[in-house]
Amino acid sequence: DIQMTQSPSTLSASVGDRVTITCRASQSISSWMAWYQQKPGKAPKLLIYKASSLESGVPSRFSGSGSGTEFTLTISSLQPDDFATYYCQQYNIWYTFGQGTKLEIK
């Protein structure tokens, strides 16, 4: 099975900050990486697919990059609505999620 290691597990930041979350796969997954946002009591929401493609309706301050085993999710200027938990997911061979990153207000 492909393992996903996401870091950091918690991130404290302020409105307007630029933040980056990293995910590492245990083997190459090409560009088959997705990023999800989850708010308390809600279902996850797809933000980024195929490593860098923005899902329809997602603000352009979200971006993704990487290929192979190293991937990043960047939020260019944090907005109040962005404080949530973020998960990476590989879908090269079925599906595996990272452990999640909780983005907190500093």
Add this chain to the structure above:
Amino acid sequence: QVHLVQSGAEVKKPGASVKVSCEVPAYTFTSYGFSWVRQAPGQGLEWMGWISAYNGNTKYAQKVQDRVTMTTDTSTSTAYMELRNLRSDDTAVYYCARSTPGSAFYNYAMDVWGQGTAVTVSS
């Protein structure tokens, strides 16, 4: 906007079974597959498996493969996930999500999710 509508919360005793449903818009149903993902309280997301609405093919995660059955009913455009021999660590919110279309794995992210079904296992 596509919506997946799941059945309501369940409370079960250890050793019992639970069956969660996920209703899908009829015009899209057989074009896609559906994954089931669960989230224990305060924990991350865990993929449980997938079913093709096209032909019923399934793929289960190793952790639950001996206790889970995923099915579909094309007449009602509904996907089901049944988990047997429930344990306390099965307490979680269970989500259905639109995923790999067709009859076998294809690289497709989970783009539409149900609202979640809370399952509590307690004696």
